[in-house]
Amino acid sequence: QQPVQSPQAVILREGEDAVINCSSSKALYSVHWYRQKHGEAPVFLMILLKGGEQKGHEKISASFNEKKQQSSLYLTASQLSYSGTYFCGIGGSNYKLTFGKGTLLTVNP
Amino acid sequence: GAGVSQTPSNKVTEKGKYVELRCDPISGHTALYWYRQSLGQGPEFLIYFQGTGAADDSGLPNDRFFAVRPEGSVSTLKIQRTERGDSAVYLCASSPPGLAYNEQFFGPGTRLTVL
Numbered sequence: 625q626q627p628v629q630s631p632q633a634v635i636l637r638e639g640e641d642a643v644i645n646c647s648s649s650k651a652l653y654s655v656h657w658y659r660q661k662h663g664e665a666p667v668f669l670m671i672l673l674k675g676g677e678q679k680g681h682e683k684i685s686a687s688f689n690e691k692k693q694q695s696s697l698y699l700t701a702s703q704l705s706y707s708g709t710y711f712c713g714i715g716g717s718n719y720k721l722t723f724g725k726g727t728l729l730t731v732n733p
Numbered sequence: 734g735a736g737v738s739q740t741p742s743n744k745v746t747e748k749g750k751y752v753e754l755r756c757d758p759i760s761g762h763t764a765l766y767w768y769r770q771s772l773g774q775g776p777e778f779l780i781y782f783q784g785t786g787a788a789d790d791s792g793l794p795n796d797r798f799f800a801v802r803p804e805g806s807v808s809t810l811k812i813q814r815t816e817r818g819d820s821a822v823y824l825c826a827s828s829p830p831g832l833a834y835n836e837q838f839f840g841p842g843t844r845l846t847v848l
Contacts, residue, residue: 639782668837668838719764721776721778
């Protein structure tokens with residue numbers, strides 16, 4: 625089943641922070657986060673594996689709460705280049721990923 | 734190095750026609766995936782190859798859709814008797830051998846329009 629992402633859209637000013645949530649109704653083995661700019665391919669951000677792991681990549685980090693079956697993506701001190709649609713993809717016990725509908729992030733000057 | 738490439742970038746066809754979409758994965762990547770993305774939606778899984786064989790084709794919507802990867806590298810997604818509802822961006826992704834949770838590298842996609 626498709627994970628639920630919230631919010632659907634968010635508008636920020638450069639330098640502000642944002643949190644994007646991804647919730648699943650089934651057990652999670654892994655959560656993959658991607659960013660897609662309009663007309664381009666999704667670009668990989670990070671993978672989190674079950675175990676409550678938290679990862680970071682510069683000013684973008686994420687957490688994985690296995691018990692709550694959810695993951696959150698944290699963007700701090702946002703930059704113009706962060707604009708795009710963020711997708712979470714949940715992995716089960718196989719290679720298959722099921723993506724959410726995405727969160728459109730717009731960062732304005 | 735070269736990323737995942739897909740051809741054509743755009744394909745316009747008429748209802749009822751047959752189309753082939755090609756994916757050239759990153760060299761050495763054994764896993765290959767096809768997804769379909771409609772406007773305002775996330776990528777929807779279609780099929781996954783490990784080597785030459787289709788390990789999971791549970792996402793193919795019906796028997797008009799078929800995909801092959803005869804030599805374990807290039808893959809072709811084939812759609813017969815196209816319908817207007819098939820219009821979407823078809824994305825291909827590949828992963829290196831190893832863990833099931835490897836990063837998937839996406840290609841730029843083929844935008845299919847069925848008139």
